Amino acid sequence: MIRIALAGYGTVGQGVMDLFHKRKEAIEQRLGKQVDLPYVLVRDTSKPRDIDLQGAILTSDVRRILDDETVQIVMEATGDIDLGYRLMKEALEKKKHVITANKSVLSLHFEELSEKAREHGVYLLYEASVGGGTPLIKPLQDLSLHGEIRSLRGLLSGSCNYVLTKLREESISYEEVVEEATELGFLEADPIDDVGGFDTRRKLRILATLAFQGKTEEADISLEGITELKQEDISRLGERGYAVRLLAQAKREGQRVQASVHPVALPKASFLGAMDGAENGVEFFGENFIKVSFQGSGAGRYPTAHAMLSDLEDALFELRRKDLVAKKEPLHHEPFNEETRFYIRSAEPLTLPVEEKWGENIWLTAPIEYLQVKSMLPPGAVAIPIEK
């Protein structure tokens, strides 16, 4: 008998419970052992929930899970920074496997928790933390095994991408789209975590650390959200065949790493340019495998729960490497830079080399470096790099 505790019973937690019971019998048959989910940890045990607890005990006492030696696996879906961290850390110390969707805690404590898992010989699995239902972490761990990844780029916020897609397809202001997306539940009540790019940066911090086998922290990643963009910018670039995306990117040359999250105009007929709506997708470039890309549902109850259940099966069947902690390549972080053409909207005159005038206050620059544009941009102006 293997006993699992589930922490958190919101959107994702309830999805985990539902899928767990749908698949329980098939898992037990293949495993030759019973698998049970006796505890659900919540903050408020009196709140009503959609999904039946199937006999599990609802508790708000974290000790009940941590001190129960028969609980071998903790599935963490609280979304809570403090509780999530304390729970995962102590669970690993008590030799319980941990499966989490909590990207905030991972971003803050990735190396420490990975090291705890290694030290105590248990799994720390987090497929659901980046890309929701997209199988991303597991193939990335395989791809990065021999240090062959040179760069990666991706769209990691389904909600940002939803906003940007709407702005291109409809005559609607940025403010209206954000309001609509918030009402539909695509954005949080305070949307700045998404549209400011903070959520994307957290995920890039995890992906880049795995990809380059050394620590890349949030502070190492330059950040610019989509809050300064106007419908006009996006539709003008749209007319010329470009889709504006909040692109997360990181590249490595030797021990030098550049990582950034900022809006980029990509050709519509490209992998990431064609990716409309709320999906997530990432491209990895490297030696030998050359290039591989993954795309899928970035969020939602069932895609995220599906990813946590995949991790659960890997833990039950011991199908993952335990020696794969975030490695310790000594990396040197530089400001992100790249030469490309820029779309510029500016009420003030430009001192940048201009190639074309696209309209009132709108220009296309000659190829120029990102850092140079940033330093020479008049106040209030917007600059969007355009990829060929």
Next chain:
Amino acid sequence: MIRIALAGYGTVGQGVMDLFHKRKEAIEQRLGKQVDLPYVLVRDTSKPRDIDLQGAILTSDVRRILDDETVQIVMEATGDIDLGYRLMKEALEKKKHVITANKSVLSLHFEELSEKAREHGVYLLYEASVGGGTPLIKPLQDLSLHGEIRSLRGLLSGSCNYVLTKLREESISYEEVVEEATELGFLEADPIDDVGGFDTRRKLRILATLAFQGKTEEADISLEGITELKQEDISRLGERGYAVRLLAQAKREGQRVQASVHPVALPKASFLGAMDGAENGVEFFGENFIKVSFQGSGAGRYPTAHAMLSDLEDALFELRRKDLVAKKEPLHHEPFNEETRFYIRSAEPLTLPVEEKWGENIWLTAPIEYLQVKSMLPPGAVAIPIEK
């Protein structure tokens, strides 16, 4: 000490040797065991090769490998139907793990070889057989575990896609592109296996069987290659925003399966429509995970060798399920059908419902079923379904 025999020393085999020796030390360090590759099986031992044998014995005697009890893993990269089959079958019977890139043998003997592996408790791994360097088989095995895949579609021939992309981008005839691609080594001297869709069908046979957990054979898959297409068809659809692709698709409803390989016009700004050049990509649709897509290098020495090495590490570290044979869901196969608009080129008058005339002898039909179009098409006419 774990001993590996490599069968085949052509493009892929030499890539395997090269990567194996580049990664050997890192693998041994993690595994805590020595790993050696003492034999290379070839047809002609006198032929010169690019890549150094690193002390391995070159032999044309298959018994040398099969009868050596110290050989625990066979990596098969012969591309030969008869030898490949005999070697893999007997290796599995002798409890050796088998890693193969040989889609022809898998397509012919998938169930038998899978069953042999299960029976003898060893691995049969074939990541390199479909999609070259794209991690596809391993995530597909995970996704299909609970019978949740409803449909899949993909581009599985890099060479066909190269030909179709060239035809759209350049004013060049089908015959000229095929000749050029053959000279560049993208197509075999006799290109019919690729452009006739036979190679794609073999790969779809493997993917569909895994996805739906029951046998789908080549004979169950309707087939139409790209040989009847003209530059004119592709450029006219290109002007209207479509990319013509040789699409492999399969869908399941209950126990009923429809599978097909035929040219389809896809919007350029879609995952598969944007996929120009020699890449491979597949989309899977299903319950819970909703949709996931994978894309990567479909062929080439190092991408394919990389996939075989990934399988090798999974076998060495026992990171794959052994109970995953092609399952035995009793499936019923129907002719592929779907309602959509069609691009028609025909010198004869049409009896199909026409929506627009696009030019001399070129029409766009109203939405109509695939099987109906096929039955009513005048001789010599070409029909390409158009996806929204």
